[in-house]
Amino acid sequence: QSQLSGGVRAATVPAASSNITPLILSRFYAADATDNNAAAAAVDKATLDKLVRTNKVVIFMKGNPQAPRCGFSNAVVQILRMHGVQYDAHDVLQNEALRQGVKDYTDWPTIPQVFIDGEFVGGCDILLQMHQSGDLIEELKKVGIISELLKAEQAKPKEESTK
Numbered sequence: 001q002s003q004l005s006g007g008v009r010a011a012t013v014p015a016a017s018s019n020i021t022p023l024i025l026s027r028f029y030a031a032d033a034t035d036n037n038a039a040a041a042a043v044d045k046a047t048l049d050k051l052v053r054t055n056k057v058v059i060f061m062k063g064n065p066q067a068p069r070c071g072f073s074n075a076v077v078q079i080l081r082m083h084g085v086q087y088d089a090h091d092v093l094q095n096e097a098l099r100q101g102v103k104d105y106t107d108w109p110t111i112p113q114v115f116i117d118g119e120f121v122g123g124c125d126i127l128l129q130m131h132q133s134g135d136l137i138e139e140l141k142k143v144g145i146i147s148e149l150l151k152a153e154q155a156k157p158k159e160e161s162t163k
Contacts, residue, residue, distance in 0.1 A: 043101030052115040056143045057087035060102045061112040065089050072124035073112045079131045083140065084148030117143045 063069030
C-alpha cells in the first residue's frame, strides 16, 4: 500500500451576500514520493473502498484540480466547479499502483473516474452528459449537495405573466 499525502486547495466563491467567503472546493491527494513499492502492484480493493468514500464526490484524475494534466480531467474539474461541488481529487500520475488499481476496481479503462456517494458514475463523457441533461443536479441532490447552478436558477426573479 502506498502512503497518500495531499493538501487542501481553497478558492473564493461569492456568497449570497456581497461578502466574499472562502470555500474549500477540493482536497487534492498525491502519492508519497518516498514509497518505493508504489509501482509494485495495484492498490487493493479495501483501500479503494475507503478512498471513494472520503467525500460525497471523489475523482481520480491526471494532475490536480489546480493543474489538470489532460483535457478530460480538466473538463471534469470545470463541470464540478460550475456546480460548486466540494470533492476529493487523487492524482493517478503520481502513483501507478493507484492508477491501475482504480481501473481494476471499476473495470473502466480510462481516467478520470468520478464517484458520487462511493458509487462509480463514470468518466468525463458520462459526467458531461449528466451535466447537459440536468441529471447531475439530481444525483448531487440525492447525496445532499445543492448545485450552484440550481441555486442561481432559483434565485432568478420569476417572470410575471402579463396576459
